[in-house]
Amino acid sequence: MPRNNASVALGLMSGTSADGITAALCRFSGRSVRVLAFKTYPFAPALKHKILGAPDLPLAEISKLNYEAGIAFAEAARKFLKGRPRPAVIGSHGQTLWHGPDDSPANTLQIGEPSFIAEAIGVPTVADFRPRDMAAGGQGAPLVAAFDEFLFFRRNGRPTAVQNIGGVANVTFIGPRGVTASFDTGPGNALMDLAARLGGQGRLEMDAGGRLAARGRADDKILARMMAHPYFRQTPPKSIDKNLFGPQFLRRHFGTVTPKKLPDVLATLSWFTARSIADAYRRFGSKGISTAVISGGGAKNTVLMRRLSEALAPVRVLPSDRYGIPVMAKEAAAFAWLAWRAVHRLPNNCPKATGARGPRVLGKIIPA
Ligand SMILES: Nc1ncnc2c1ncn2[C@@H]1O[C@H](COP(=O)(O)OP(=O)(O)O)[C@@H](O)[C@H]1O
Numbered sequence: 001m002p003r004n005n006a007s008v009a010l011g012l013m014s015g016t017s018a019d020g021i022t023a024a025l026c027r028f029s030g031r032s033v034r035v036l037a038f039k040t041y042p043f044a045p046a047l048k049h050k051i052l053g054a055p056d057l058p059l060a061e062i063s064k065l066n067y068e069a070g071i072a073f074a075e076a077a078r079k080f081l082k083g084r085p086r087p088a089v090i091g092s093h094g095q096t097l098w099h100g101p102d103d104s105p106a107n108t109l110q111i112g113e114p115s116f117i118a119e120a121i122g123v124p125t126v127a128d129f130r131p132r133d134m135a136a137g138g139q140g141a142p143l144v145a146a147f148d149e150f151l152f153f154r155r156n157g158r159p160t161a162v163q164n165i166g167g168v169a170n171v172t173f174i175g176p177r178g179v180t181a182s183f184d185t186g187p188g189n190a191l192m193d194l195a196a197r198l199g200g201q202g203r204l205e206m207d208a209g210g211r212l213a214a215r216g217r218a219d220d221k222i223l224a225r226m227m228a229h230p231y232f233r234q235t236p237p238k239s240i241d242k243n244l245f246g247p248q249f250l251r252r253h254f255g256t257v258t259p260k261k262l263p264d265v266l267a268t269l270s271w272f273t274a275r276s277i278a279d280a281y282r283r284f285g286s287k288g289i290s291t292a293v294i295s296g297g298g299a300k301n302t303v304l305m306r307r308l309s310e311a312l313a314p315v316r317v318l319p320s321d322r323y324g325i326p327v328m329a330k331e332a333a334a335f336a337w338l339a340w341r342a343v344h345r346l347p348n349n350c351p352k353a354t355g356a357r358g359p360r361v362l363g364k365i366i367p368a
């Protein structure tokens with residue numbers, strides 16, 4: 001049996017975009033983290049289609065999907081770890097099919113049965129992080145806030161916003177005494193991806209680099225209507241299900257997305273993501289934020305990043321790479337850290353962010 005590297009952990013993440021499984025191998029020591037390697041394994045098209053269409057699936061299909069996704073996570077881990085240091089622990093976020101923090105009782109559903117990962121790799125695997133936080137009265141999200149604090153507390157000198165732009169966008173504000181708030185700011189890439197899929201008539205999965213958006217003209221009226229959504233006024237802690245800004249929302253504001261309309265729709269949606277982020281900083285941000293550190297696929301969208309710099313000025317907008325965390329690895333690295341904490345029985349939630357009654361060790365551990 002090969003030896004595990006005690007300070008190395010593997011994180012596996014698939015967010016609301018369902019673009020694929022991102023694996024990040026990290027080494028932790030004291031207060032530092034080093035991302036040794038990372039890679040995204042796209043879902044097979046049929047599996048991605050099922051995940052995105054999950055709300056309409058019958059129960060038996062959902063049950064099967066949980067296992068299919070688990071096998072896909074295990075397969076991604078196996079391929080990724082070939083020729084790489086063997087981790088002491090694996091943390092898997094799984095794939096969210098449902099997030100209902102405001103239901104009574106609050107509930108959430110992440111699939112991707114982690115037993116397959118433990119079985120394939122033979123390393124203790126931690127998954128299902130959200131439920132314990134919710135049992136303690138929290139929203140079970142955002143889980144990355146504790147990792148953001150670990151990374152950025154007292155690092156910048158001035159208050160920092162740690163902003164991830166995945167399918168939805170979320171921020172952690174870090175002031176001189178730690179996290180002040182952390183919540184979903186609103187849409188990220190998922191609405192733009194959806195528009196690209198519809199307007200691209202099945203040939204586009206995203207607006208790579210924001211090239212189509214760059215050719216379009218934003219519609220200020222539609223933008224103002226979208227910004228009037230009550231979610232933006234709601235005080236944190238708050239988190240959204242991606243369906244809040246999903247197909248219905250897109251249809252309501254843009255009607256049918258035709259290929260001809262697509263650049264304008266994307267131009268408007270890039271502004272929408274940027275404005276909703278800036279709006280969240282103004283309403284709920286710590287005083288004197290100097291820097292916004294951006295991660296997630298949104299950082300690869302040049303138009304979106306430009307809009308964000310304009311909307312947030314004079315706040316500096318920097319990709320997380322500047323701090324040694326590649327933008328696409330950040331969230332997966334967070335799950336490596338969460339799992340590493342869990343096996344050491346160290347609290348890994350952030351009550352300030354989720355609203356939980358106190359610090360808890362999140363995650364269900366499957367022994368090797
Ligand atoms: N080169 C790129 N240009 C524009 N957008 C991109 C690019 N790469 C990734 N993205 C966007 O980022 C999304 C994936 O980001 P990610 O952070 O993995 O989100 P999630 O956490 O929801 O999976 C893609 O669906 C796409 O919208």
Ligand SMILES: [Mg+2]
Nearest residue numbers: 015017019020
């Ligand atoms: Mg992703």
